[in-house]
Amino acid sequence: MVLGKIREAGAGFTKFPEAIRKALFFLAEHNFNEMEDGTYPIDGKNSYAIVQRYNTRIPESGKPEAHRKFVDIQYVVKGKEELGWCPLNPELIEIIPYDYERDIVFYERLVPGSSIVLDEGTFAVLYPADVHRPCGSLDGKLEPVTKVVVKIAVDYIK
Numbered sequence: 001m002v003l004g005k006i007r008e009a010g011a012g013f014t015k016f017p018e019a020i021r022k023a024l025f026f027l028a029e030h031n032f033n034e035m036e037d038g039t040y041p042i043d044g045k046n047s048y049a050i051v052q053r054y055n056t057r058i059p060e061s062g063k064p065e066a067h068r069k070f071v072d073i074q075y076v077v078k079g080k081e082e083l084g085w086c087p088l089n090p091e092l093i094e095i096i097p098y099d100y101e102r103d104i105v106f107y108e109r110l111v112p113g114s115s116i117v118l119d120e121g122t123f124a125v126l127y128p129a130d131v132h133r134p135c136g137s138l139d140g141k142l143e144p145v146t147k148v149v150v151k152i153a154v155d156y157i158k
Helices: 006-011 018-029
Strands: 002-005 038-043 047-055 070-078 081-087 094-099 104-107 114-118 122-126 130-136 144-153
Touching: 002 006, 006 018, 018 038, 018 047, 018 070, 018 122, 018 144, 070 130, 114 122, 122 130
Parallel strands: none
Antiparallel strands: 002 122, 038 047, 047 144, 070 122, 070 144, 081 114, 081 130, 094 104
16 A cells, blocks of 8 residues: 555656556546546546545444455545555455456455545555555544545556
8 A cells, every 4th residue: 555645746656657647647637526426537447537425434334345456546535534454364354255347355354454544635555455444434423525536457557
């Protein structure tokens, strides 16, 4: 997992692969507060953004997930949320097997569990080895969030 602030996108993020840099610049250049929820292409099926608005949930009510075919960039535009995280490891208990079409597998809980706060302007780059539980509330307060999730095909990253 890599964390950062989108305002740093102007610095170039020179250490990131081109596909991730392109996605970060897409995030930096758009006003998502004025865009409707939905899917927006960045580079065809290789990279696209999903704009979504929702209320956070009690963290334990969400199930940790991981992806195999796509890297996620989770970017909070408005609001804040807890993102639970752990590395992919043999101690995880799969509760919903990998769905190839949806590119997702769900686990019982994070082992070992840790969390970070994604607030306005913060992004997290999550690779297939990053098991994550998004959309968590902070201090038990359910809050509205505007978030963009960019999906980048693993095979597209050079």
